[in-house]
Amino acid sequence: MGKASRASFGMALAEFGTDPRVVILDADLSKSTKSADFGNKFPDRFFNVGITEAGMIGTAAGLALCGKIPFCCSFACFVTGRYDQIRVSVGYTNANVRIVGTHAGVAIGEDGYSQQGLEDIATVRSLPNMTILQPADHLETVAAVKYLIQEHQGPVYLRLTRQNLNEVHSEGYTFQFGQADRLQEGSDLTIIATGGVVGSALYAAKALAEKGVQADVLNIHTIRPIDRESIVESAARTGRVVTVEDHSIVGGLGSAVAEVLSEEQPTRLLRIGMTEYGESGSPEDLYQKFGLNGPGVLAKIESWLEA
Amino acid sequence: MSSGNQNASCCSCHPTPDIDQLKELCRLMRIDIIKMLHKAGSGHPGGSLSAVEMIVALYFHHLRHNPKEPLWQDRDRFVLSKGHAVPVQYAALARAGYFDPALLDTLRTLGSPLQGHPDRLRCPGIEASTGALGQGLSIAVGMAMAAKLDQRDYRVFCMLGDGESQEGQVWESALNAPTFKLNNLCAILDWNLGQLDGLVADIQPIEPVAEKWAAFNWHVVEIDGNDIEQCLAALQEADRTTDRPTMIISRTIKGKGVSFMENDIPAWHGVAPNKDQTEAALQELQG
Numbered sequence A: 001m002g003k004a005s006r007a008s009f010g011m012a013l014a015e016f017g018t019d020p021r022v023v024i025l026d027a028d029l030s031k032s033t034k035s036a037d038f039g040n041k042f043p044d045r046f047f048n049v050g051i052t053e054a055g056m057i058g059t060a061a062g063l064a065l066c067g068k069i070p071f072c073c074s075f076a077c078f079v080t081g082r083y084d085q086i087r088v089s090v091g092y093t094n095a096n097v098r099i100v101g102t103h104a105g106v107a108i109g110e111d112g113y114s115q116q117g118l119e120d121i122a123t124v125r126s127l128p129n130m131t132i133l134q135p136a137d138h139l140e141t142v143a144a145v146k147y148l149i150q151e152h153q154g155p156v157y158l159r160l161t162r163q164n165l166n167e168v169h170s171e172g173y174t175f176q177f178g179q180a181d182r183l184q185e186g187s188d189l190t191i192i193a194t195g196g197v198v199g200s201a202l203y204a205a206k207a208l209a210e211k212g213v214q215a216d217v218l219n220i221h222t223i224r225p226i227d228r229e230s231i232v233e234s235a236a237r238t239g240r241v242v243t244v245e246d247h248s249i250v251g252g253l254g255s256a257v258a259e260v261l262s263e264e265q266p267t268r269l270l271r272i273g274m275t276e277y278g279e280s281g282s283p284e285d286l287y288q289k290f291g292l293n294g295p296g297v298l299a300k301i302e303s304w305l306e307a
Numbered sequence B: 001m002s003s004g005n006q007n008a009s010c011c012s013c014h015p016t017p018d019i020d021q022l023k024e025l026c027r028l029m030r031i032d033i034i035k036m037l038h039k040a041g042s043g044h045p046g047g048s049l050s051a052v053e054m055i056v057a058l059y060f061h062h063l064r065h066n067p068k069e070p071l072w073q074d075r076d077r078f079v080l081s082k083g084h085a086v087p088v089q090y091a092a093l094a095r096a097g098y099f100d101p102a103l104l105d106t107l108r109t110l111g112s113p114l115q116g117h118p119d120r121l122r123c124p125g126i127e128a129s130t131g132a133l134g135q136g137l138s139i140a141v142g143m144a145m146a147a148k149l150d151q152r153d154y155r156v157f158c159m160l161g162d163g164e165s166q167e168g169q170v171w172e173s174a175l176n177a178p179t180f181k182l183n184n185l186c187a188i189l190d191w192n193l194g195q196l197d198g199l200v201a202d203i204q205p206i207e208p209v210a211e212k213w214a215a216f217n218w219h220v221v222e223i224d225g226n227d228i229e230q231c232l233a234a235l236q237e238a239d240r241t242t243d244r245p246t247m248i249i250s251r252t253i254k255g256k257g258v259s260f261m262e263n264d265i266p267a268w269h270g271v272a273p274n275k276d277q278t279e280a281a282l283q284e285l286q287g
């Protein structure tokens, strides 16, 4: 098992945060978001604003308008919960802010719904200039953070996990902004996944392969702008598309893919993800209940294929 | 899990509370909290233990409520705005008779009514679903306004954390409540000096606290919130305050009752005690 993407984020910030323009804000969750890794190394450019998420977003916008590259960090639910501040002070203003939401999804477990980011992508995806990144493993996270510090201009939402993630990529991986990675080739079915559940998608794809169903597996780290070309190309070849995400299927990856397909390549689509409020339980029990672990994803795909 | 239906409903029409009995309840509820968090393997001990005396003063003396009829129209409302401290409320609800104390063992497990943070749709006695800090006082303001609109005499109580009171929304409600003359509203600040990343004073200081609330036109009472008699007296003072809402600034010790938690506040915000720590804590509480 590899690292949680929040841990990779903390490491990458400490590494690439040598750029003096980088400023980190956190709202009393720095031990959890791992922004403390940066704070310990660069205390002068680290600000714990206390439990003031709305103000933190506005403050980040101000810093960005004066040339800084601010990251503002909290749990995904709390930071995107300040939507009005995001839409006007960051989005409409086109402030070069990186909004970081950790503890994404029902996978956080026992704390329950109020701490689970399940609609965070849905809210910020509606803003025309918002970039949304959700890495699936350590290498992808480090590369994404480096890209956000060294290259990207404009508002960004970066979504990270609490739980450890299996490695999807191996050394030598190169991150290409806006482009889907093909993790497995196939022509019977397309599986498109993002973030922590890419592992579940790969599990399902392997099990399907053993039964003679070859899946084309796409990993989407850039949810907005989404890689329309790769999605359409794969869907045209396979004729069946499944999306997998630990987020509401309304407004998240499933919706984004549905929009592309219905406009450019109408295709049968199964969206796997959350359809109700989350709850408390161990991460394992919750993934079992909501069908987001490998066997759960496999079972949903199989019954859909049979239908 | 030690159980015992100490009491059904209690209320302020009982003029002389049995202080010894209430103190014993505090001790038993601290034991409940430690046991349930250890069993769950996660949760927030520090801010649950600090609030015990006030929660006991409310549920076992001051509140007008009926555990057998949780939705009784004229009940007093209590909103736990610092929802992560809900184990202390679950202990009180169980001992007051809202549900079987055996359920305390199911805290935070799949399907349990005892969610990691308060869920009003799953657990009897929970008035508002909280857990996103900063929202509870606004809900309490709305409940107090509804009482006025309906000419009902129920009172509304709301407990906040000191870290929580950094949230801007808290101060919006602080403005609203005196404007609407909500003398039926009593807020309680569990001022235990800690928040998640460390001490409030080191992260984002909120002092002077009493002066802030007074400047917002609240009646302010300052007490030692780990003294049950002072909790009871402060709640009575809130009742007697007829021209404005009351804020009880309740100075408490985070992790109260378990010395290794009291001595390392930041370490015990959101971590459950392991087996050895649980044994040590229980030994201290069981004396």
Ligand SMILES: Cc1ncc(C[n+]2csc(CCOP(=O)(O)OP(=O)(O)O)c2C)c(N)n1
Residues within 6 Å of the ligand: A027, A028, A029, A051, A053, A078, B044, B046, B047, B048, B050, B082, B084, B085, B131, B132, B133, B134, B160, B161, B162, B163, B164, B165, B190, B192, B193, B194, B195, B196, B254, B269
């Ligand atoms: C809006 C929001 N931001 C962040 C959190 C995460 N969080 C949970 S408890 C906590 C610290 C709360 O401190 P305080 O209110 O003082 O509570 P206490 O010390 O009494 O436990 C934080 C930041 C949250 N639950 N809600």
